[in-house]
Amino acid sequence: MRLFVLSLLAPPLLALPLLAACQEKTQGDAVRQAYDNKAAQIDRQAEQQPTKTARDIYHDQADAYREEGKDREKGLEGRSPSSGPTPPSGQPAPQ
Secondary structure (H helix, E strand, O other), X not given: OHHHHHHHHHHHHXXXXXXXXXXXXXXXXXXXXXXXXXXXXXXHHHOOOOOHHHHHHHHHHHHHHHHHHHHHHXXXXXXXXXXXXXXXXXXXXXO
């Protein structure tokens, strides 16, 4: 009976170190987290703005920080960056 219980517990216990290795933070993760934190700070500042236009500008800036963070993370991990943030409405895309 003991052997049966041990055989049931052994596979999950062996998998725990593998799960821990999957959760390790890379340099790219740290950089992206820093950009996401800054974007969240800008989003909080946006809510303090008196006009909708000002709030939209702040939210657009926060979105740009998030996109830059994603691109830097990809660059550090050797992947190709995204096409970049979408320009605000009414403005042409950069050539």
